[in-house]
Amino acid sequence: MLMERFHADMMGTLFGNPHSASQSSQQSTQMIDDTRLQLLRLFRADPEHFDVVFTANATAAVKLVMDAFRDQDSGFWYGYHVDSHTSLVGVREVASKHRCFQSDRDVERWIGDECDGTVGQAGLFASPAQSNMNGRRLPLRWSSQIRDTTGPPIYTLLDAAALTSTSPLDMRDSYAAPDFTAFSLYKIFGFPDLGALIVRKKAAHVFAKRAYFGGGTVDMVVCLKETWHAKKTGSLHEQLEDGTLPIHSILALRAAMDTHAELHGTLERVSRHTAMLAERLYHGLRKLKHANGSAVAQVYKHEKSDYSNSTTQGPIVAFNLRDSHGKWVSNTEVEKLASIKDIQLRVGGICNPGGIASALYLEPWEMRYNFSAGQRCGGEHDILNGKPTGMIRASLGAMSTLVDVEKLLSFIDEFFVDRTSTKPPVQVSGTGNVLRPSDWHIEALTVYPIKSCGGWQIPSDTDWDVRPEGLAWDREWCIVHQGTGVALSQKRHPRMALIRPRLDIKTGRLVITQAGNATEVSVPLSLDPSYFDPTDLKSHTTQVCGDTIKTRIYTSPAIADFFTNALGVPCTLARFPSPTSTDPSTRHSKPQLSRTASTFGPSPLLLPNESPILAIARPSLNALNTYLKLHSLHAAPAAQFRANIILAQSSPAGGETPWAEDTWQGFTVASDKGVEGASMDVLGGCRRCGMVCVDQTTGIRADAGEPFVSLAKMRRVGGRVLFGVHCALRGTAGSVRVGQVVETTEGREED
Numbered sequence: 001m002l003m004e005r006f007h008a009d010m011m012g013t014l015f016g017n018p019h020s021a022s023q024s025s026q027q028s029t030q031m032i033d034d035t036r037l038q039l040l041r042l043f044r045a046d047p048e049h050f051d052v053v054f055t056a057n058a059t060a061a062v063k064l065v066m067d068a069f070r071d072q073d074s075g076f077w078y079g080y081h082v083d084s085h086t087s088l089v090g091v092r093e094v095a096s097k098h099r100c101f102q103s104d105r106d107v108e109r110w111i112g113d114e115c116d117g118t119v120g121q122a123g124l125f126a127s128p129a130q131s132n133m134n135g136r137r138l139p140l141r142w143s144s145q146i147r148d149t150t151g152p153p154i155y156t157l158l159d160a161a162a163l164t165s166t167s168p169l170d171m172r173d174s175y176a177a178p179d180f181t182a183f184s185l186y187k188i189f190g191f192p193d194l195g196a197l198i199v200r201k202k203a204a205h206v207f208a209k210r211a212y213f214g215g216g217t218v219d220m221v222v223c224l225k226e227t228w229h230a231k232k233t234g235s236l237h238e239q240l241e242d243g244t245l246p247i248h249s250i251l252a253l254r255a256a257m258d259t260h261a262e263l264h265g266t267l268e269r270v271s272r273h274t275a276m277l278a279e280r281l282y283h284g285l286r287k288l289k290h291a292n293g294s295a296v297a298q299v300y301k302h303e304k305s306d307y308s309n310s311t312t313q314g315p316i317v318a319f320n321l322r323d324s325h326g327k328w329v330s331n332t333e334v335e336k337l338a339s340i341k342d343i344q345l346r347v348g349g350i351c352n353p354g355g356i357a358s359a360l361y362l363e364p365w366e367m368r369y370n371f372s373a374g375q376r377c378g379g380e381h382d383i384l385n386g387k388p389t390g391m392i393r394a395s396l397g398a399m400s401t402l403v404d405v406e407k408l409l410s411f412i413d414e415f416f417v418d419r420t421s422t423k424p425p426v427q428v429s430g431t432g433n434v435l436r437p438s439d440w441h442i443e444a445l446t447v448y449p450i451k452s453c454g455g456w457q458i459p460s461d462t463d464w465d466v467r468p469e470g471l472a473w474d475r476e477w478c479i480v481h482q483g484t485g486v487a488l489s490q491k492r493h494p495r496m497a498l499i500r501p502r503l504d505i506k507t508g509r510l511v512i513t514q515a516g517n518a519t520e521v522s523v524p525l526s527l528d529p530s531y532f533d534p535t536d537l538k539s540h541t542t543q544v545c546g547d548t549i550k551t552r553i554y555t556s557p558a559i560a561d562f563f564t565n566a567l568g569v570p571c572t573l574a575r576f577p578s579p580t581s582t583d584p585s586t587r588h589s590k591p592q593l594s595r596t597a598s599t600f601g602p603s604p605l606l607l608p609n610e611s612p613i614l615a616i617a618r619p620s621l622n623a624l625n626t627y628l629k630l631h632s633l634h635a636a637p638a639a640q641f642r643a644n645i646i647l648a649q650s651s652p653a654g655g656e657t658p659w660a661e662d663t664w665q666g667f668t669v670a671s672d673k674g675v676e677g678a679s680m681d682v683l684g685g686c687r688r689c690g691m692v693c694v695d696q697t698t699g700i701r702a703d704a705g706e707p708f709v710s711l712a713k714m715r716r717v718g719g720r721v722l723f724g725v726h727c728a729l730r731g732t733a734g735s736v737r738v739g740q741v742v743e744t745t746e747g748r749e750e751d
Helices: 002-012 023-042 058-070 086-094 104-112 142-147 185-189 201-209 236-240 247-264 267-287 331-340 353-359 364-372 402-416 494-498 557-567 618-630 708-714
Strands: 050-055 076-081 097-101 122-128 154-159 180-184 195-200 218-222 228-231 297-299 316-321 346-348 391-395 440-447 464-467 477-481 499-504 509-514 517-524 532-541 548-554 571-575 613-617 645-649 664-669 678-687 720-729 734-736 741-746
Touching (some): 002 247, 023 050, 023 247, 050 201, 050 236, 058 076, 058 086, 058 122, 058 180, 076 086, 076 104, 086 097, 086 122, 086 154, 097 104, 104 142, 122 142, 142 154, 180 185, 185 195, 195 201, 247 267, 267 402, 316 331, 331 346, 331 391, 331 402, 331 708, 331 720, 353 364, 402 708, 494 557, 509 557, 517 557, 613 618, 618 645, 618 720, 664 720, 678 734
Parallel strands (some): 076 097, 076 122, 122 154, 154 180, 613 645
Antiparallel strands (some): 050 195, 180 195, 218 228, 297 316, 316 391, 346 391, 440 741, 477 571, 499 509, 532 548, 548 571, 613 720, 664 741, 678 720
């Protein structure tokens, strides 16, 4: 409905640059003026007292205010509430003095002390109308209370982005209103991607010191011999909207406001609807119990908020999950499963550092320690030292329904409620080093020369070298985006499974084909410098977990065309440089897997989301497939799990021991018929994601999310979905071959 209305407007009228006097330009100017007034009326803001400045988003609105205060002659003092969004917190970096208020009581006390601490400077106090973390709604009275103080003038900035996504903001009383109010219009309407800043005209003089000017905001500029300019003196928005306005986005905003009103009526009605949904979700989560009576969800609700009172609580529920033994469940694992089930959640730090620290009782030293330990925004280090580093957020909107709420509750009940009353698992001592009789052997060996592409099975009669960085030629190459240099992955590009590299040892080349395509390309196994730009040894940032890796990019247009055509994105082949004595490896170890790092040093890895070697056990795969068949689902082939080593057990029927690898501290591939063998350390279990749903023969991701969904039900350890084990070579060299006997060493602690 919205897009149809917008399409009709675009097709029916020509809109031009409003900085011109043509008919199309005047139509744009009139449309923008009308939309500006319509937006003010949405918040009951009198245009006599307020003006609207369009921005790219709410953060840009905040930054516009920050720029004005930064340009004040004596700098400025800045205060912000602990529940502030990251974008409000960031303003402190340009303030000459700043203060974070740890509670409402701190703010009230400060106001009662006549805003002490801001003498001699301009002051700006910022707070959210609603916490974007847990939906808690903060007092809106602070603007008028600060205005009533007798001290130096303190201006107020309100972040209304979270509040107005589902609730009205009444700005009829211009005296009680904030001086600056930042909005996210896309959060209200879903489209277009716009923000806005509503400015109280009595505070407009703050922008007089703003140094920068852009096109459309000045009446005259002198460049030669003198530097002089005259700013526009008309409306405030004319002085602040630099450059050409996004006229088509503003046109879409007009259509969005009309459509929203037709579908939902008023924001008051949306508020009542979403409040009802949030209350249902909140109570539903609190009712969930494990079989032993322990709570499933820890909901983070402010002590002053009440889900039955929309003045204190918005339609957001923030929570974490615990297993039946009280251990935290990784919210990253929850997000993976939810995504497969088409449930959209936000997890992690949620761009609210103060709120997260307060709710999770994280001290500054802990947060800095967690950062040193590898925690990053959007990363998987979400439980460190027994404490969560983030949370799960469910936000309800105008289009949300009771069906959505019940779907989320049913999802948590299905996957995260333990229906068996059991005692906590007994941890196996890590000092036993029990050597098991050898009833295991190597069933298959596979290398993946190009990261995330098809595997190449090592011939059964071939001895294969093992190096500290893994099996020889494993993940020696990767495919990188030509624009960003980011390494591509099957997680986003499942068709990478159809790219089939083959090692031709006799000719010394890597031959690359694509399933269903007769075209092939090849590159030498040697680091032939003619294939690379001699100056192209660069560091490329990979989004796998944000670390930097060094690669060399192939310059051949034919190679780039092959991969670009295969995947439909501009990409090409890259290779890791050879280790040297001064730089033994450009690959990094996984901190959470380095159980023996203090003894052996970090294990060199190809990419930081992986380990040198991944092994799976055939009995465990058989157990999973038995579960799948019992539920009328297709069996999962071993290739789906992309292991380097498949270990099988020589046991009579019914004598297999699935999940035996959970307790392995390591294993030794015995020397046999002149083959040296190799000893491996088991670093930890392999955390699985939706990538195991990609059929490696077709490159198609299973709609039902199998086998990941079933694996999550039957195989969650410490809140993580594990299958297979990460391994690393103990020592500097070794070799393996299909059929070799494997001796396992037990004594590893439970993951």
